[in-house]
Amino acid sequence: MSSPALDVRYTAQLARIRLSEEEIATFQAQLDQVIEYVEKLKQVDVTGVEPTAHAIPVFNVFRSDVPRDWFDAATALANAPRQANGLFSVTKVVE
Amino acid sequence: MDLAALTVTELREQLRSRAASPVEALDALERRIVSVDPHIRGYLHRDLEQARALAAAADVTLPLGGVPIAIKDVLNVRGQPCTCASKILRGYIAPYDATAIARLRAAGAIPFGRTNMDEFAMGSSTENSSVHPTANPWDITRIPGGSSGGSAAVVASGEAYAALGSDTGGSIRQPAALCGCAGLKPTYGRVSRFGLVAFASSLDQIGPFGKTVRDCALLLNAISGHDPQDSTSIAEPVPDFTASLDRDLAGVRLGMPREYFIEGIDPQVDSAVRQAVRHYESLGAEIVEVSLPHTDYAVAVYYILATAEASANLARFDGIRYGHRAENPSNLLDHYGRTREEGFGPEVKRRIILGTYVLSSGYYDAYYLRAQKVRTLIRRDFTRAFEKVEAIICPTSPEPAFKAGERTGDPLKMYLADIFTIATNLAGNPGISIPCGFAAIEGVQLPIGLQLIGKPFEEARLLNIAHAYEQSTDWHLRRPTLP
Numbered sequence: 001m002s003s004p005a006l007d008v009r010y011t012a013q014l015a016r017i018r019l020s021e022e023e024i025a026t027f028q029a030q031l032d033q034v035i036e037y038v039e040k041l042k043q044v045d046v047t048g049v050e051p052t053a054h055a056i057p058v059f060n061v062f063r064s065d066v067p068r069d070w071f072d073a074a075t076a077l078a079n080a081p082r083q084a085n086g087l088f089s090v091t092k093v094v095e
Numbered sequence: 096m097d098l099a100a101l102t103v104t105e106l107r108e109q110l111r112s113r114a115a116s117p118v119e120a121l122d123a124l125e126r127r128i129v130s131v132d133p134h135i136r137g138y139l140h141r142d143l144e145q146a147r148a149l150a151a152a153a154d155v156t157l158p159l160g161g162v163p164i165a166i167k168d169v170l171n172v173r174g175q176p177c178t179c180a181s182k183i184l185r186g187y188i189a190p191y192d193a194t195a196i197a198r199l200r201a202a203g204a205i206p207f208g209r210t211n212m213d214e215f216a217m218g219s220s221t222e223n224s225s226v227h228p229t230a231n232p233w234d235i236t237r238i239p240g241g242s243s244g245g246s247a248a249v250v251a252s253g254e255a256y257a258a259l260g261s262d263t264g265g266s267i268r269q270p271a272a273l274c275g276c277a278g279l280k281p282t283y284g285r286v287s288r289f290g291l292v293a294f295a296s297s298l299d300q301i302g303p304f305g306k307t308v309r310d311c312a313l314l315l316n317a318i319s320g321h322d323p324q325d326s327t328s329i330a331e332p333v334p335d336f337t338a339s340l341d342r343d344l345a346g347v348r349l350g351m352p353r354e355y356f357i358e359g360i361d362p363q364v365d366s367a368v369r370q371a372v373r374h375y376e377s378l379g380a381e382i383v384e385v386s387l388p389h390t391d392y393a394v395a396v397y398y399i400l401a402t403a404e405a406s407a408n409l410a411r412f413d414g415i416r417y418g419h420r421a422e423n424p425s426n427l428l429d430h431y432g433r434t435r436e437e438g439f440g441p442e443v444k445r446r447i448i449l450g451t452y453v454l455s456s457g458y459y460d461a462y463y464l465r466a467q468k469v470r471t472l473i474r475r476d477f478t479r480a481f482e483k484v485e486a487i488i489c490p491t492s493p494e495p496a497f498k499a500g501e502r503t504g505d506p507l508k509m510y511l512a513d514i515f516t517i518a519t520n521l522a523g524n525p526g527i528s529i530p531c532g533f534a535a536i537e538g539v540q541l542p543i544g545l546q547l548i549g550k551p552f553e554e555a556r557l558l559n560i561a562h563a564y565e566q567s568t569d570w571h572l573r574r575p576t577l578p
Contacts, residue, residue, distance in 0.1 A: 051467030055523025
């Protein structure tokens with residue numbers, strides 16, 4: 001493969017996705033192929049070309065910060081996988 | 096009369112003249128769904144009771160008064176599930192309306208039914224849905240296209256009067272082509288993305304599916320316009336998109352990009368599109384050859400930029416505020432790792448990993464930044480071509496619908512299904528797919544889509560050009576035979 005640099009096992013950790021050994025092997029083969037394909041961008045001369053972040057450029061968009069009715073606490077919590085005392089319950093962070 | 100077979104335009108006439116009521120229109124649709132959807136499986140969810148209450152109270156004098164509209168499962172409709180066909184959002188009930196939905200409601204429409212899709216809009220066949228696949232109405236052993244395959248299939252099979260979808264790399268136009276209906280991706284910024292679950296924010300755009308171009312124009316009227324809640328929505332004036340549909344095409348210049356008529360296109364698709372070009376000549380259009388020299392790089396640019404944006408957007412699915420959470424995590428890393436392992440399907444995982452990689456330290460310049468620069472060149476190609484023409488004419492998809500299961504193991508081959516639609520998203524231009532013929536393959540007739548690409552914010556002209564073809568041909572009147 002032209003680009004062994006994409007290490008699926010390591011990158012999945014960065015992305016916070018646990019994978020089975022089988023998935024790691026499958027994805028490694030498939031993504032090696034995709035990376036090999038996108039290598040074709042190296043053929044393009046991009047000297048002096050500015051990058052495009054958005055198709056229709058817009059800059060510095062502001063709106064006034066006006067309070068309005070939006071979620072109350074119950075609505076915000078309605079889809080929470082776990083909640084207690086009107087709060088989101090989270091996995092322990094500090095040992 | 097079977098109300099469910101009507102276009103939105105025809106249904107409005109029935110409702111306004113009180114020849115039929117919105118409840119009858121809804122019930123006719125539901126009957127059609129009950130008889131046909133077990134074969135098509137285009138819907139994920141419907142709430143008939145809620146819709147009937149809205150229909151009973153509908154104001155039929157409004158532009159879409161009392162018209163039920165099917166909604167891709169990626170748009171938030173208050174009180175309805177919004178799962179993006181993903182396990183990670185199973186059970187999620189939208190707490191608010193997307194702006195496009197609020198605007199549909201203001202126009203009198205009834206958001207009815209959640210349509211199937213590739214998980215998080217990642218795919219070209221709707222086979223990446225975690226719930227079930229959707230069948231192509233013209234041959235149920237084939238895919239309907241994707242990612243908005245459910246929306247396209249329900250419109251084509253008469254299970255919806257019209258639908259909304261989203262298009263990041265062709266996800267409205269490609270399924271419209273493969274199912275034989277009309278599907279429009281508006282200019283980036285024309286429709287607010289507020290309440291659309293984000294996949295690739297610099298490319299995503301909401302748009303309509305209809306049985307006709309006029310129906311697409313009606314829906315676009317309702318959903319367009321600047322929204323302070325989406326800073327990328329543009330404050331361009333919104334014309335009445337139906338007003339100029341019947342404009343004469345004499346003298347209009349259409350461009351055939353030589354890079355879109357290449358080896359590898361299905362010969363029946365190539366022939367149907369060339370026939371459509373000749374038809375435009377007979378309508379008074381002038382055809383000129385144009386060049387979009389960086390076309391061959393579009394898929395590569397897309398799979399770097401879209402996955403990079405997706406890896407950031409999908410970081411929000413962490414099992415804390417909403418969505419699936421893994422049971423009994425031993426620590427925080429285990430919580431995230433297993434929540435996302437269990438919640439995401441293979442294609443979503445692949446794309447998040449690819450996107451994380453191209454943004455990671457040491458590779459950013461080589462992949463992400465370079466892709467953004469080539470994106471500039473692709474935009475420039477379009478700007479130059481549109482100095483000579485008012486619209487570009489080309490195939491929507493290089494081939495008709497393929498067989499279910501044929502490509503699921505080969506992501507790269509699946510990505511190449513979007514080869515003719517992706518550049519439009521990168522450049523931001525509007526594009527529409529309309530039916531332009533049928534391919535006879537293995538004894539079945541499969542729809543072929545004609546793609547027309549317009550100048551930014553000139554959807555009115557684009558729709559006019561599409562409408563003229565549609566109304567002087569009868570491809571859009573053909574319906575699949577269903578049980």
